[in-house]
Amino acid sequence: MNWLSSSSGVVLTAYHPSGKDQVVGESHGKGGEEATSSRRYGQYTMNQESSTKVKERLPFDRSGSQDSLDEVLSMEDYWTELENIKKSHENRQEGQEAVVVKEPDEGELEEEWLKEAGLSNLFGESADDPQDSIAFLATLTRTQAAAVQKRVETVSQTLRKKNKQHHIPDVRDIFAQQREAREKSPDGSESQSIGTNENKSQGKEDQTSSVAVENKELIPRVPEDAPASETDINLEVSFAEQAVNQKELNKERMPKIRGNDASLPSFRLPKDKTGTTKIGDLAPQDMKKVCHLALIELTALYDVLGVELKQQKAVKIKTKDSGLFGVPLTILLEQDQRKVPGTRIPLIFQNLISRIEEGGLETEGLLRIPGAAMRIKNLCQELEMKFYEGTFNWESVKQHDAASLLKLFLRELPQPLLSVEYLKAFQAVQNLPTKKEQLQALNLLVILLPDANRDTLKALLEFLQRIIDNKEKNKMTVVNVAMVMAPNLFMCHTMGLKSSEQREFEMAAGTASVMHLLIKYQKLLWTIPKFIVNQVRKQNTENQKKERRAMKKLLKKMAYDREKHEKQEKAANDADVPQGVIRVQAPHLSKVSMAIQLTEELKASDVLARFLSQERACSYPSQNVSGGLEGSSQEHPASSENSVAAHLFYLDFPSVNTHEMADVPQGVIRVQAPHLSKVSMAIQLTEELKASDVLARFLSQESGVAQTLKKGEIFLYEIGGNIGERCLDDDTYMKDLYQLNPNAEWVIKSKRR
Template identity: 50%
Template structure:
């Protein structure tokens, strides 16, 4: 692959969609590539120490032979005559800060005419000290850039904003303030516990003190990182085999765990802004600098299956099946591999026959949407090769250009817990199409690993083979030394290992983010109430209440520990539920199904939704304790609907 650099940016040479007829190089030569690379570096005997740089895990177990074999297969599959040069550039000085502030919903801090003025001020009022510091840093950098340019500027001193008096506190947001503390902030002790107003400790778990394998979602990750930094609390690297990786778990919260897909679009917009700020604060606190890359516009395919942007591909798919979130071709390939059996030895590691794979690519492009492709003739190794090819052929990487460097920097965090926290935030920042496709891929890879007794594909094996296909995306090859390339090999393999091993943790929205969203919604509700009062709608609302005085008084019922659950989708007008300390959302669903014999849906297909109050809409985790949630959001309504994901 050609690699060079010009004055405008890094020029990256990509790969094409179909492999060459000539086939991969001989096995003996591919097998020797790993040792040749070591010889060039003067390495003999023990594993060189820089292989472990950037990772706290023992990399001696990683089968890097397979990594370099996969790299050679990828190189050989590229057609030099159709390679396309793609430029990625680092944002200009100041440009990166402006783009960041706009994406975070804080454009008003450098542009008074921006439309996010009041919303931005509400957002600022919910930030933790580390999040506020991240905003301050970028505003100050932008200020300095404008001064250097000798241009007029009106960027305010953001510290003055954070010193503004707190918003008027009313009884309506007592529940939110109990979670956030004053100003939405929580302080962390050296033990990692959060403290609310007045120093009241918020327990990390119901079962006792937080351990090193507990992931606390109540306290900002960047605040937790600050406690590590201030207390010099760094866990030394531990050598462990993949089957002995720590069993991290999320600390259970009585108000329920929130997963991606559980919230309304309007609340998810707030989540994304907060997660961007939190991610930046986490990297800032750890002293890890990030440079955002931007893809220059390139000509991409608009039809077909391979080398097509995910968004374009999904638009095509949705014409056939509305609501499709994962490309149909990827779903079908995965389904075919699983239907034929995951016990095939060397699945994903053993390459398909190149001539057949090329023919499959062509035939799928022509016949897939017509339904004429002969799936019964597709062999397992060929299908697995097409899956890998589909991922690396995306014109923009699955992990996105914008956050690619952040993903590759995750292993710079000193502890595996912080690495997982960073990955959690980065997954939340991915566009829907990338995130949904990544989720489908990781779930498939885990199912392959579940059959390791037969297919001989352990977590290590799968991670090493998939790393170059995920990270050596079409258009990526920086001009780096061989030593750096070795470090990248071990690093990216470990990142894929973390993504697969802990994927169930990564699609969770941390509670501290939900708490900040609740506070923003409380402020929005106050604003709405003021506008209604100005238009004299309160009088009309009072009239409507009198007209409908036959409706139950929810506020008085709530005080008595009774909620009204509605299911209009199933003609259930209202179901009164007396809350107890142990009553969970799943119990309410069970009661509903026992009373509504006409409902043919399974319990797993239904969800109890929290609607209104300080959240727009939220699908509740079955283990949500309803009394605790009612205390947090006493004015919410409760509705049973089919799961909307």
């Protein structure tokens, strides 16, 4: 039996090495009871009861070709690394507490998913007012809306079973509001609806609920007749929508990993005129929306392709609050930022990489050859004591020892670098039908990682690529590196279930495959898909409309209250005014009201004069209304009256921003650069104008200290309009972006670190 070919379709859940040689059939009989008890909780740790003897591998079919031999040799790297990890764990002999992972109860998984997706107000106590989610739901694609609807239905049914006291909305009611809102839309835009049956056993149309999804320019559909390149990654259309359209065309499974880069295609991102958006380019409030949408999109993609996506949650346990090894990334960074403000990657991790690189990346067997176990143990203890004191002697650390320490650091993280929540989702990537879909899923998973995990993973992958770049001398190809690193990222942080030899092999091949993808396509994985950025733009636009409606309603209420108050005050004043006397109001002057006796000769000018005479008396001691200094009595009364009139005008009409009043012709943008010597410049938009051209114009006019600024130190930002803030890449065509966001401001500044 060929194990690699038989691994397709198997959902890999755990690796737990056993000290006893077992045949495949024994795991069902002897381990069944133990597997059942471990189904609810698992431990992120290595099993310590295994023997030191290297287990015999079950035979598997070999084709006899050189490719098959290379594959076997690469897998030997994997098993050797696993045995080294086992020995290292035994030598450490530290009672590190295992992270307990809780498998959610029925409905709990979907409830947690809705919270993570920013849709917690679709159920529970806040479900009575789901209006806040309407703008969000309106931006979803058909497959995304179906994923949300499926989980809302599950949560609603579960809560009904538990007889919750609060109101449980029907999923059809929630999405019906969205549909009605679209029908009332003044722009008359078309909408499409998809349906799901509340009772899946009945396929009747009268039981189908509709989810309205706008078919707008911001969320383009896949053209049916548009041939897509095999190696082009389309970022403009939802990945799940692409999967629906291409499901019948892409039925081939991922081939075996071969011993060279040619086994994986070289995917590319076609240039987008509005610019490519990378992780770190957006403002935090927009990045939060991106994460919500990425989770929904990932779930929709897995749903379409029939792959189970289960999130897990680590039960809170006591972890180390200081030190280097076995310390959560967040605590490590807090320690490091006290020494080096702005640090985003643990200092110990950076130092270990630097030490390995100082020894030369051409060293044969780098990462594969382990350091001496006792030296590693002693180095760990010494680092814990001396690292933050700055007294540790890095020159004494051998290169292979530093590599072993780096892998040990990753293994001993209390929670895996790929996170407890998404570790299984990373492992499940291998079960997606095509390499393109695997890449798309990894892209979304990288977006979903916590910042500290994502930044550390990026540093690791870049370091691994530098090792692979020297493969001719160090004999470490991308496959070798993937085989060595996979156990350190996956196998030491998997559910503690005892597995058969076949499942161990399947898990090994699968996780090494995912590791291979992470290394190979790392430059693509930190890109935020354009369709998600466009959905964020649409959400911001809808939220702005909602805020304007709320403000309009508030102003209307304030005007009504003011009018009511004035009427009441006028009625009270009129009751006190005798016959033949009028009361004149002047709310913007110091004398706000005056009773004036009506005579045959009284004119309007006389009334104004009386008020102005009172105004002068109040304003002269300090400063007159026109802004002149005390004693400027040469001012003509008429000019004083004009000053009062001007004063009244500015009270009624707030000053307008000079930037808004600037006479900027059509097709011209004004770019601000508050930190440069040239703080502002009007720039004509042309078809060929790029963000790099705008930066070049500013930099060419710099002088003095500012002249030392380099191109990579400052960036052009798109701020406001339908986006919070976005750093533009050099190849962004300004006219195309201006048409997408005409209300944005354009600012040159340094990048937020």
